[in-house]
Every structure is written in structure tokens, then in C-alpha cells.
Amino acid sequence: MPALSARLRRLSKSLRTSREHLEAExxxxxxxxxxxxxxxxxxxxxxxxxxGVLQAVTYRSSQDKPILVGQLYDGTGSIDLVWWGRRRIAGIKPGAHLLAEGRVADGIHRQQIHNPAYQLLGPGQ
Known part of the structure; x- marks a missing residue:
């Protein structure tokens, strides 16, 4: 039975990887x-x-200055969209699709765009 269990784990991992690959494409x-x-x-x-799609949205506080960060993913990579002075923005939530514009800056974990101009995208846009 251990061999069957190992095969099922490999199959499950393969299916997850395929799904992630399809979503990225x-x-x-x-x-x-x-x-x-x-x-x-x-x-x-x-x-x-x-x-792309927002994979995560987090709120941080820095010396009494709120910061809202959205991690945008487009299938080729991720970038942090950083809104200074904001605790929340209507429509900015995980799973939302949006278009953003701004100047790219280097960040600690990934590149960033600070206070981007953005447009929420509906289905099929």
C-alpha cells in the first residue's frame, strides 16, 4: 500500500502543477x-x-503611515503595487483583475510600483 500512496501523492502534485501552469498561461x-x-x-x-490578478493584498503600518500592498501576477512574474496613505481601496482584493501604470522600483522581495494609476477590469477585459 505505501507504493499506491506514493503514486497518489505524485499524481496529486502533478495535477496541481498542471493547474498552476494553465492559470499562468x-x-x-x-x-x-x-x-x-x-x-x-x-x-x-x-x-x-x-x-494581471491580485494574488494577495496586505495592509502595513509604518510610523503612523498606512500602506496598502497588492501583489499583482501576470503569468510571467509578480510585482507589488504600493499605495501609501491608504488602508483600503474599494475593489482592491485578492482575485481582482486590474491594469496598473507607474514607474518600476526595486523592492526587498520583488519590484514595486508606488501609488500606481489603476483600473479594475471586469470579466473578459
Whole structure:
């Protein structure tokens, strides 16, 4: 039975990996269709127009200054969208699709765009 259990674990992992790969391809196609810059190829200090899905949204407080951070994923990579002075923004939540514009900056974990101009995208946009 241990061999069967190991096979089932490998199959389960394979299915998850396939699903993640398909989702990444779908996001990459959508971003390409919108004519946005691939996140995975951005350079620091360039103006960028990116789109994708928010994978995570977190709130941080820095010396009494609120900071809202959304991790945007487009299938080629992720970038943090950082809104200074904001605790929440209507529609900015995990799973939301959006288009954002701004100047790319280097961050600790990944590149960032500070106070981006953004547009929430509906289904099929």
C-alpha cells in the first residue's frame, strides 16, 4: 500500500502543477491581449503598464503611515503595487483583475510600483 500512496501523492502534485501552469498561461495570454508589459521582463526605473490578478493584498503600518500592498501576477512574474496613505481601496482584493501604470522600483522581495494609476477590469477585459 505505501507504493499506491506514493503514486497518489505524485499524481496529486502533478495535477496541481498542471493547474498552476494553465492559470499562468491564461494570465500571460490575457496580459498580452491587453498590450501590457510582461512583469517578468520589467527593468527598474522604467515606466510600465501591467495587468494581471491580485494574488494577495496586505495592509502595513509604518510610523503612523498606512500602506496598502497588492501583489499583482501576470503569468510571467509578480510585482507589488504600493499605495501609501491608504488602508483600503474599494475593489482592491485578492482575485481582482486590474491594469496598473507607474514607474518600476526595486523592492526587498520583488519590484514595486508606488501609488500606481489603476483600473479594475471586469470579466473578459
Amino acid at each position: 491564461d494570465e500571460e495570454r490575457s496580459a498580452s491581449r491587453r498590450g501590457t508589459d510582461p512583469i517578468g521582463s520589467l527593468a527598474s526605473r522604467q515606466r510600465a503598464r501591467v495587468s
